[in-house]
Amino acid sequence: MVTLALQCGAYWYNECKKISKREHMHIGICEDNKAQAEFLQALAYEWSREQKTACEISLFKSAESFLFSKEDKKPFDVLLLDIQMEKMSGIELAKKLREQNDEVIIIFITAIKDYVFEGYDVNASNYILKPVKRDKLVECLHAE
Secondary structure, eight states, X not given: OHHHHHHHHHHHHHHHHHHHTOSEEEEEEEOSOHHHHHHHHHHHHHHHHHHTOEEEEEEESSHHHHXXXXXXXXXXXXXXXXXXXXXXXXXXHXXXXXXXXXXXXXXXXXXXXXXXXXXXXXXXXXXXXXSOOHHHHHHHHOOO
């Protein structure tokens, strides 16, 4: 278990270093709760201003809407992904993305701890429990 945590920690650290070096980022937020999605968007914009990083953020109310519009958009750098959504779960979406060799950085956001090990199966960078705290999201978007 410790080895797994260290490996995942190293993976997360490397992914965060990639994020912090970018001059422009494209972040996708897939969240079925509109207020939560807008809150995450506001935090991500606040982070991008602090980092002086241009940031484009796209909101999606379902995994299906993300997949449908993904074809029309440039690739995402980071995906903030709710796990529990109405039809397709965030875990299912992440698996589909990995099957397509999509290397987007995935950060799961959920109210339930039970899915944490499934996040390892799709190389999620992190797992944030709701209610999301600003400091935790910033920690996930920026390496010290």
